[in-house]
Amino acid sequence: MGKIIFWLVVFFVVLLMLRLVNVASSRSRSRSTGKRKTVEAAMTRCVDCGIYLPSADATTSARGPLCGDPQCVARRSDT
Numbered sequence: 001m002g003k004i005i006f007w008l009v010v011f012f013v014v015l016l017m018l019r020l021v022n023v024a025s026s027r028s029r030s031r032s033t034g035k036r037k038t039v040e041a042a043m044t045r046c047v048d049c050g051i052y053l054p055s056a057d058a059t060t061s062a063r064g065p066l067c068g069d070p071q072c073v074a075r076r077s078d079t
């Protein structure tokens with residue numbers, strides 16, 4: 001009888017450990033997806049050529065964010 005209780009305890013300890021590993025891995029997974037979301041939020045779109053670029057690289061104008069692409073700058077000065 002004592003042997004059965006011992007194996008039951010071992011079984012539940014193993015289940016508990018598997019659960020802890022699952023929680024830890026899912027927590028790190030959600031952290032990485034959160035990171036990806038902030039990267040997407042940091043992207044902006046040039047109002048002239050419509051290219052997507054990091055908002056840190058974009059220059060803001062009265063019309064909206066602008067890229068530093070030479071072709072786009074040339075097009076901008078033409079009009």
Ligand SMILES: [Zn+2]
Binds near residue numbers: 046047049067072073
């Ligand atoms: Zn542009």
